[in-house]
Each structure stands twice: as structure tokens, then as C-alpha cells.
Amino acid sequence: MNSPSVPVDSPAASAWEELVTAALLGTDRRTPPGCAPGREAPVALLDAAAAETVRRRAGLRPAPAAQRPQPAPEDPRPALPPAAARRLAMLLADRPGAAGGGRRGTSPDLVELLPEWLARANDRGLAPPPEVLPALLDAARGRTDLRPAALTFAGPRAVWLARLNPDWRFALRATPGGGAALPRLDDSAKVRQLWQEGLFAERVALLSAIRAREPGAARELLTTTWATERAEDRLMFLDSLRTGLGPEDEPFLEQALADRSRNVRATAAELLSALPGSALAARMAVRAGACVALDHTGDGPAIGVEAPHECDASMERDGVVAKAPAGRGERSWWFGQLVEAAPLSTWPGRLGGRTPREIVALPVTDDWRGELHAAWCRAAVRQRDAEWARALLGSPSAPEAGGPGAVSLAERAKLLGTLGPAERAEWVAGFIATHGLSEAFQLLGVCAAPWAAPLGRAVVDALNIARDAGSYPWSFSGVMGLAERCLDPAEASRLDGLLAVPDEPEDASPGAGGYWAEAFQRLVTTLRLRGAMIKELEPPGPAGF
Amino acid sequence: MTQQGVRWTADQVLALAPDAASRKAGSKLGAAGPWSEAGSADEGTVWGLCKGSGSKPYQTVIDIADASGPAYKCSCPSRKFPCKHALGLLLLWAGGDGAVPPGQPPDWAEEWIKGRRQRAEDKRSADASGSSTGSADPEAARRRAERRAVRVTAGATELEQRLTDLLRGGLAGAEQSGYGLWEETAARMVDAQAPGLAARVRELGAIPASGPGWPVRLLEECALLHLLDQGWLRRERLPAGLADTVRSRIGLPASADGPPVRDRWLVLAQYDTADVKLTTRRIWLHGADSGRTALLLSYGAAGRAPELTLPVGLALDAELTAYPGAGQLRAALGEQFAAPAPAAIRPPGLTTAEATARYGVALRDDPWLDSVPVTLDRVIPTPDGTSWQLADADADTALPLTPAARARPGLWRLVALSGGAPVKVFGECGHRGFTPLTAWPQGAGDAVQLY
Numbered sequence: 001m002n003s004p005s006v007p008v009d010s011p012a013a014s015a016w017e018e019l020v021t022a023a024l025l026g027t028d029r030r031t032p033p034g035c036a037p038g039r040e041a042p043v044a045l046l047d048a049a050a051a052e053t054v055r056r057r058a059g060l061r062p063a064p065a066a067q068r069p070q071p072a073p074e075d076p077r078p079a080l081p082p083a084a085a086r087r088l089a090m091l092l093a094d095r096p097g098a099a100g101g102g103r104r105g106t107s108p109d110l111v112e113l114l115p116e117w118l119a120r121a122n123d124r125g126l127a128p129p130p131e132v133l134p135a136l137l138d139a140a141r142g143r144t145d146l147r148p149a150a151l152t153f154a155g156p157r158a159v160w161l162a163r164l165n166p167d168w169r170f171a172l173r174a175t176p177g178g179g180a181a182l183p184r185l186d187d188s189a190k191v192r193q194l195w196q197e198g199l200f201a202e203r204v205a206l207l208s209a210i211r212a213r214e215p216g217a218a219r220e221l222l223t224t225t226w227a228t229e230r231a232e233d234r235l236m237f238l239d240s241l242r243t244g245l246g247p248e249d250e251p252f253l254e255q256a257l258a259d260r261s262r263n264v265r266a267t268a269a270e271l272l273s274a275l276p277g278s279a280l281a282a283r284m285a286v287r288a289g290a291c292v293a294l295d296h297t298g299d300g301p302a303i304g305v306e307a308p309h310e311c312d313a314s315m316e317r318d319g320v321v322a323k324a325p326a327g328r329g330e331r332s333w334w335f336g337q338l339v340e341a342a343p344l345s346t347w348p349g350r351l352g353g354r355t356p357r358e359i360v361a362l363p364v365t366d367d368w369r370g371e372l373h374a375a376w377c378r379a380a381v382r383q384r385d386a387e388w389a390r391a392l393l394g395s396p397s398a399p400e401a402g403g404p405g406a407v408s409l410a411e412r413a414k415l416l417g418t419l420g421p422a423e424r425a426e427w428v429a430g431f432i433a434t435h436g437l438s439e440a441f442q443l444l445g446v447c448a449a450p451w452a453a454p455l456g457r458a459v460v461d462a463l464n465i466a467r468d469a470g471s472y473p474w475s476f477s478g479v480m481g482l483a484e485r486c487l488d489p490a491e492a493s494r495l496d497g498l499l500a501v502p503d504e505p506e507d508a509s510p511g512a513g514g515y516w517a518e519a520f521q522r523l524v525t526t527l528r529l530r531g532a533m534i535k536e537l538e539p540p541g542p543a544g545f
Numbered sequence: 546m547t548q549q550g551v552r553w554t555a556d557q558v559l560a561l562a563p564d565a566a567s568r569k570a571g572s573k574l575g576a577a578g579p580w581s582e583a584g585s586a587d588e589g590t591v592w593g594l595c596k597g598s599g600s601k602p603y604q605t606v607i608d609i610a611d612a613s614g615p616a617y618k619c620s621c622p623s624r625k626f627p628c629k630h631a632l633g634l635l636l637l638w639a640g641g642d643g644a645v646p647p648g649q650p651p652d653w654a655e656e657w658i659k660g661r662r663q664r665a666e667d668k669r670s671a672d673a674s675g676s677s678t679g680s681a682d683p684e685a686a687r688r689r690a691e692r693r694a695v696r697v698t699a700g701a702t703e704l705e706q707r708l709t710d711l712l713r714g715g716l717a718g719a720e721q722s723g724y725g726l727w728e729e730t731a732a733r734m735v736d737a738q739a740p741g742l743a744a745r746v747r748e749l750g751a752i753p754a755s756g757p758g759w760p761v762r763l764l765e766e767c768a769l770l771h772l773l774d775q776g777w778l779r780r781e782r783l784p785a786g787l788a789d790t791v792r793s794r795i796g797l798p799a800s801a802d803g804p805p806v807r808d809r810w811l812v813l814a815q816y817d818t819a820d821v822k823l824t825t826r827r828i829w830l831h832g833a834d835s836g837r838t839a840l841l842l843s844y845g846a847a848g849r850a851p852e853l854t855l856p857v858g859l860a861l862d863a864e865l866t867a868y869p870g871a872g873q874l875r876a877a878l879g880e881q882f883a884a885p886a887p888a889a890i891r892p893p894g895l896t897t898a899e900a901t902a903r904y905g906v907a908l909r910d911d912p913w914l915d916s917v918p919v920t921l922d923r924v925i926p927t928p929d930g931t932s933w934q935l936a937d938a939d940a941d942t943a944l945p946l947t948p949a950a951r952a953r954p955g956l957w958r959l960v961a962l963s964g965g966a967p968v969k970v971f972g973e974c975g976h977r978g979f980t981p982l983t984a985w986p987q988g989a990g991d992a993v994q995l996y
Binding site for chain 2: 019020023024025026027028029041042043045046047049050052053054056057058059060061062063064065066067068069070071072082083086089090093108110129130131132133134157160161164165499501521525528529532
């Protein structure tokens with residue numbers, strides 16, 4: 001019933017029912033109560049109905065209250081400053097595809113700024129104004145990449161809200177403890193109960209939470225039920241050991257090498273090979289070492305490769321996949337896996353005490369260079385070995401760094417991930433200074449935002465050069481988009497010289513100058529907006545100005 | 546008053562936008578980037594140059610402090626009003642981070658502001674000197690009104706005939722007879738110069754398709770329409786206030802002629818409803834000193850925003866004049882003594898039981914009233930099956946939300962704002978339920994719009 005409740009069993013109610021019945025059937029068929037049949041009956045009915053209608057409305061009473069919701073838990077975080085709250089509402093109101101869209105025009109793409117905004121607000125531990133929670137949940141619903149940051153920021157009231165609206169169920173699943181609150185991790189009885197009776201997602205959340213704090217305790221919990229878990233669950237649980245992986249995990253992983261499931265075995269082997277001190281790593285070092293030796297038969301020292309001739313059962317047990325994918329030779333396939341899983345510390349001893357850089361510089365006989373270097377790259381990424389990564393990356397300004405060499409751009413991006421943020425930015429800056437932007441997109445993606453000053457300058461200089469070369473800016477729209485999000489807003493003033501429409505050189509694409517000016521204006525506007533945004537989230541300065 | 550004191554919030558600025566696209570475009574221009582030589586003067590004028598895609602920047606100037614409402618001028622070619630540049634500049638000004646420093650207006654801005662102020666001054670003195678120049682011939686006006694009354698009477702009589710025919714044959718047949726019959730009758734009421742009757746008749750046509758319980762609703766609306774016809778036909782015998790209400794419900798023109806009431810009027814809500822031809826803007830005001838509630842209506846042709854804009858949370862020192870009719874809340878905005886400024890006033894609230902009682906009392910003056918404006922104090926938005934209600938925090942009573950209110954995103958803002966705790970809610974309370982329009986959190990905090 002839509003209207004506030006009406007007393008149902010009063011005499012007036014039955015009089016009203018009779019009027020409705022007469023009205024439905026028509027006064028020709030049913031004479032309304034209290035009036036004579038005939039010409040005047042409809043008017044009498046309308047008179048009576050008018051009086052009843054007004055009486056019913058005037059006599060409305062409130063309805064009984066339903067069960068009130070449990071109050072939302074307190075959010076102890078300090079509130080956003082007002083300016084930041086308004087900015088958030090503005091960013092959330094800018095839905096993709098709402099108007100125009102695309103990467104044209106001079107105005108910023110506000111939705112793209114949301115991740116940075118959320119990250120900074122979370123860094124400061126601020127709480128949102130409650131009335132923006134619906135928009136925040138809607139945004140997180142549409143973009144899974146935003147969810148973790150958005151839900152952290154949204155806080156406990158968003159979880160409370162999500163229980164009331166099925167559209168926001170995801171928030172219950174994605175927030176640790178959203179569905180059934182996680183027990184306190186020191187309450188071992190509750191922990192054990194949830195581990196044994198919880199839903200899969202709750203168990204994963206529980207295991208990850210414990211692993212993050214106490215790796216050993218998580219492993220022990222896992223051991224209690226390991227034998228009875230389903231294969232795909234075992235795989236997910238095993239994956240959680242990546243966090244805080246250490247030598248203490250070795251016995252458990254060794255045992256998992258004998259698992260019934262091939263995927264579980266492969267994951268266990270991968271984790272073990274990331275522990276350079278593990279027995280598996282030692283076994284792989286022996287196997288890989290047997291395939292690689294210094295070869296002195298030529299003019300100078302070189303690396304000779306003798307790939308394995310078979311993949312025996314013990315290799316398979318250690319996670320080597322015997323069957324090569326279509327198009328790959330079996331022996332090189334096995335060889336790659338052995339080198340990838342062997343500790344990198346094996347090689348200097350094996351290759352005449354050389355440093356990684358010297359080893360990488362050695363020639364390799366019989367075209368094995370690509371295979372060997374690629375496997376070392378994978379090993380450097382897996383073992384997070386910065387020295388080897390540096391050696392394999394080489395100098396960013398080397399000519400082969402730009403073209404498709406032994407190490408692909410994707411691998412280079414991964415290798416860069418093992419370096420510290422400053423070194424990473426410096427390498428990419430050097431790369432861009434030599435090779436320009438056309439290959440740089442993937443590498444820029446692994447650099448921390450905001451970009452360090454030298455990297456930012458390298459990108460802006462390269463964009464400037466690209467403009468002068470006369471092409472259209474949309475060839476660089478990917479980099480432009482990254483620059484909008486990652487350039488340090490403090491650099492905005494350095495771009496002022498690029499905002500004007502330049503004179504068009506004769507060989508330029510028609511109108512390109514105007515489009516470039518537009519693209520740079522958009523870049524500057526976005527940077528200024530980000531600058532304002534960041535300032536609004538900063539703690540208020542000391543008193544005075 | 547200091548400059549900071551009259552500064553608007555960004556929400557209030559954005560409420561000036563004529564449509565969603567302008568709001569968005571304006572938001573993006575609300576950063577220092579494209580602006581140069583921006584400044585503001587104490588009396589509430591703001592100006593700046595905005596870099597567009599052309600070589601010459603646009604000149605934008607806004608007079609926010611004029612008592613007759615904000616005025617804008619921009620050299621851009623947009624026909625939106627205010628344009629995105631004006632909105633962006635106001636946002637920059639509202640942000641208050643020094644991007645719009647106090648200063649002297651440049652010549653191009655100064656010229657416009659002076660001209661505007663002068664025109665306003667001329668108009669005021671003209672109004673003051675000779676106000677009776679409008680209606681030249683009262684005798685002719687009286688004859689026109691009489692002719693119109695005759696036509697309305699003919700229309701009301703014909704409508705009575707249609708209603709009795711309908712009731713004689715039974716409402717059950719109304720589902721089959723369809724919309725066309727009502728459309729035709731509505732057109733006859735337009736011919737009879739009774740737009741109020743025409744609108745009610747058109748709504749009757751939609752009821753048979755409106756879901757379960759439609760016969761009851763149809764009978765109610767037919768009965769109230771009959772009541773209105775009868776009220777018109779016997780208007781000479783009605784008390785003066787009720788007769789005025791009937792005239793206004795029929796749709797006869799009236800002018801606000803009550804005594805002007807000066808107060809600090811807090812803007813409680815502003816929302817638009819649009820049909821094919823017309824956008825209607827309703828602005829609810831609360832008099833901080835008189836405690837009165839008043840409604841301002843303003844209209845825009847289809848697709849255009851009505852001119853009057855009063856953002857929620859502002860208060861204006863102004864005179865309002867009531868329209869004729871007993872219990873009439875509609876008023877006209879008279880003289881404004883100062884520009885609207887943010888205010889922390891909240892209206893006092895009622896319980897749910899007091900709210901329904903207030904609706905009941907209001908029906909005595911105007912039985913055709915669908916709802917009354919009410920502020921509820923200490924209510925908790927509460928799920929009730931598939932629907933929602935506002936439950937008193939201190940009693941086991943509640944008001945269900947109207948179906949329209951349940952479907953709006955504002956519902957979730959209200960629920961989030963409350964978090965299960967009592968809030969203060971302003972809205973419209975009537976026989977269909979409660980429609981929340983604005984809410985205030987427990988403790989400190991600005992008004993939150995819910996539509």
C-alpha cells in the first residue's frame with residue numbers, strides 16, 4: 001500500500017467499499033447506498049465519493065514502523081575537507097560516455113583522475129561524506145580496477161549500505177570481512193571455525209589476512225585441511241603463499257610438488273624456484289648448469305649450450321612441463337624451464353667468476369643467445385634480482401634497446417619492475433631520450449606516479465619533438481593519457497610554451513599544430529586540476545597564511 | 546559583510562547550470578588552468594578571461610550580488626545561460642584558493658556592471674512613480690473576465706455530464722474506452738479556458754493503466770473533479786477564501802495581492818518537472834523569523850531552464866506576496882534586499898503523526914491538495930519489504946515513501962546520510978506517502994539534496 005495506513009475495519013471503510021463497487025458496475029446496475037435509483041444516482045454517488053475521499057485523506061494516520069535497520073558502524077576517520085568533498089562529488093559525477101568522451105578537446109577526463117584521488121585520500125586516512133557513498137559504490141561497481149581503493153575509502157558505512165541494496169553486493173564480497181565479519185586474528189577458535197565452515201571467498205580473505213601478518217600461522221592453518229581441499233581451491237590457497245614467501249615454506253611446498261593436480265605442482269615449483277636456497281632450486285641449478293658451459297674453442301670465451309635430451313620423471317616432479325607448445329622444439333622448451341628455475345647465483349661460479357654484466361656480454365654459440373637471455377630475464381623477474389635485471393636491460397641508450405632484440409619490451413617492463421622507482425624512472429627517461437615515444441608506452445606503465453622529474457622532462461621533450469616532426473597527436477594519445485595522470489602537477493608551468501598553435505612547417509600534416517595545441521592545453525588543464533585536487537587533500541597548514 | 550561571507554559553495558554554483566551538460570562542462574573549467582586576469586570585487590562581481598580554442602580569450606563577467614538575482618555576460622558564442630565559462634569562473638571563485646583575488650574590474654567588465662546597475666535603478670524608480678499604467682481599462686477587463694466565466698461554466702457543466710455518464714455505465718468500462726476519450730474531453734476543457742480542469746481530466750486518462758487499485762484511484766479523482774466542478778458552479782455561495790482556491794484550481798489567472806512579508810527565506814528545495822511544453826520549477830522556502838513555508842513557481846519553455854534559480858542552503862532577505870486562496874502557499878518574490886547568501890538555518894521539524902495531521906488540516910482549505918510541505922524531525926529511513934518508510938526515532942510510527950521517491954537515486958543518498966541514525970528531512974507529505982526532498986544529518990552538516 002502506497003498511502004499511509006487507513007483504518008480498515010471502520011464503518012467508513014465499508015461505506016467506501018460499497019461506493020467503489022457501485023462505481024465499478026455503474027449506477028444503472030447497482031444503486032449506491034443511501035440514494036434513490038434513477039437519473040440523479042451518479043451525481044449522488046459522486047457527492048458521496050467526494051466526501052469520502054476527502055474524509056479518508058484527512059483522516060490518514062502514520063503506518064506502523066517496520067524493523068529499523070541496525071545503525072551503521074562508526075567511521076573513526078577524520079572527515080574530508082569541504083573542498084575535497086566537492087571535488088570528489090565532481091569526479092564521481094563525470095561518468096564515462098556521459099557527453100562526448102574520447103580523447104579530443106581541451107577539457108580533462110575527470111574519471112581518470114579518480115584513482116589518484118582515492119589513493120591520496122586513503123593515504124591520509126580520510127572518511128567520505130556519507131551522501132557520496134551511493135555514487136562511490138556505483139563507480140566501483142562499473143570499474144573493477146577502482147574497487148579496492150574505492151571500497152577502502154568508502155569504509156564501514158558502505159558495507160552497511162551494500163547489505164540494503166543488491167546492486168552493491170560486490171562490496172560485501174570484495175571487502176575483507178564484508179560478508180561475515182572476519183574474526184579477530186588472535187581469536188584462534190573463531191579463526192578455525194571460519195576456516196572450516198566459511199564460504200570459499202571468506203576463507204581466501206581469512207587466509208590472506210593471516211598470511212599478511214603471520215606467514216607461518218597461515219601455512220599451518222592451510223596444512224590442517226590441505227588434503228581434503230578441492231584442486232582448484234588448493235591452487236588459490238597455494239597462491240596466497242606468494243605473500244611473505246620464505247625458506248620456512250619450503251617443506252610444505254616440497255610436499256605440494258607431489259600433488260595430484262598438475263597446476264598445483266607447477267605453482268609449487270614456481271614458488272620454490274623463487275627461493276634460491278631451496279632444494280628444488282639446487283636441483284634445478286645442477287640440471288641447468290649441466291647445459292651451460294664456457295666454450296674456449298673460438299677466438300675468445302663464449303657460452304656453449306647443450307640442451308637436455310630428455311625430460312625425466314624427476315624433472316617433471318620439479319615442475320618442468322614435458323610437452324612443448326606447438327611450434328617449439330622440445331629440447332629448447334626444457335632448457336628454458338631449467339634456466340628459468342635455477343638460482344641466478346649459479347652462473348658466476350659456473351662461468352669463470354664473471355659478474356652478471358660480463359656474463360650477459362659474452363657471445364653465445366649456435367644461436368642459443370635469445371633462448372638463454374630470455375630464460376635469465378624470467379629468472380631475474382621471479383627471483384627479483386636487480387643486479388641481473390640491470391645487466392639484462394643494458395644501457396637504455398644502446399641502439400638495440402629500441403628495436404626488437406633478445407629482450408622484448410614486455411620483458412623489459414618486467415625487469416624494470418625489479419628496480420627501485422628512481423632507477424626505473426631514470427632508465428626509462430634514458431630510453432625515451434634515445435628512442436622516442438613510440439616504443440615507450442609499456443615501459444612508462446611500470447613507472448611510479450607521479451613521474452620523477454627527469455622522466456617527466458624526457459616525456460615532455462619527446463612530445464615536443466614529435467610535434468615538431470609534424471605528425472598528428474593521436475599517434476601519441478596513449479602516452480598523452482599517461483602523462484595527464486602521471487606527470488607531476490608541479491611541472492605544469494614548464495608546458496606553457498607548448499600551448500600556442502605553432503606555425504605549420506611545409507611538410508606537416510594539415511592542422512596538426514592546432515590539434516597539438518589542444519592536446520597540450522588538455523594536458524596542462526588536467527595537471528592544474530590534479531594540482532588543485534592534491535592541495536585540497538593536504539592537511540591544513542599551520543595557522544596563518 | 547566580508548567577501549568570504551557571501552561566497553557560495555560549489556553545489557550552489559552548480560545549481561545555476563541550465564542542464565547536466567553545462568554542469569559538467571562548467572566543472573571542468575573550475576580550475577585555474579584556462580583563466581587569466583580573474584578577479585572579484587567586494588560587492589559581488591566576478592570577472593575573468595578564459596582561454597578557449599580560438600586566439601582571443603572569452604571575457605566573462607558575473608554580477609552575483611544584484612538583489613534581483615545573478616546576471617551573466619560572456620563573449621563566447623554559447624546560447625546556454627549561464628554558459629560553462631560563467632559557471633567555471635564562479636566555481637573558481639567559490640573554491641576560494643586565491644585564484645580570483647579581490648581587485649578593480651577591468652574596463653570591459655566595469656562597463657557592463659555599471660550599465661546593468663543603472664538599468665535596474667531606472668526600472669525601480671519607474672515602478673515607484675507610476676504603477677497603475679498597466680491595466681488601462683478596468684471596465685474592459687471586467688467584461689473579459691465575465692466572458693471567460695461563462696465559457697468555464699459551460700465547460701464545467703459539460704464535464705459533469707461526462708462524469709455522470711461514466712458513473713452510470715461503470716468504471717469497469719473505462720479500461721476499454723482508453724485514453725482517446727479523455728484526451729478529447731481535455732481538449733474541450735482547454736477550449737473552455739479552464740486549464741486546471743483540462744490537466745485533471747488528462748490525468749484521469751492515465752489512471753486505468755496505473756496498476757492494481759486503479760478503480761479506487763479513478764473514483765477518487767472523478768469525485769474530486771466533480772467537487773471542483775460543483776465548487777465553480779456554486780462559487781457565489783462559497784466562503785471567499787475557498788472560492789479563490791476553486792478559481793485557482795480551475796486555472797484562472799490570479800495575481801499575488803497579499804500583504805508583502807519580509808523575512809529571511811531559507812531555500813529548502815528546488816526541483817523541476819517537465820512536460821512536453823513546459824518546465825515547471827518549484828522552490829520551497831522557509832521563513833526563518835515567521836516560520837512560514839512558501840512556494841515559488843517559475844516556468845521555462847520546453848528544454849529551457851526557468852529563469853529563477855535559488856540554490857538550496859542559501860537564504861534571501863526578501864519580501865514575498867501570497868497568491869489568493871485559503872491556505873495558499875504559493876507566493877511571488879517581491880523586493881530582495883540583499884543577494885542570497887549561505888545560511889546555517891534549519892527549519893523546525895514534526896513527528897510523522899503531526900505531519901499527517903497537518904495534511905488533514907490543510908485539506909479543509911483545499912480539498913484538492915495532494916500533499917503539504919513538511920519537515921520531519923528525527924526520522925530513520927527504514928526498509929519495509931520492497932519499499933521504504935521514514936520511521937520516527939521515538940515512536941513506532943512511520944510514513945511510507947511515495948513510489949516516485951523510492952525509484953530515485955536520492956533515496957540512497959538519504960539512507961547513506963542517515964546510516965540508521967535519525968535525520969531531519971524536508972519533503973512533501975500527502976495521500977500517496979512522503980516524498981523526501983532535502984535532508985540534514987544529525988549534528989553539524991549542510992543540507993543534502995535528494996532529487
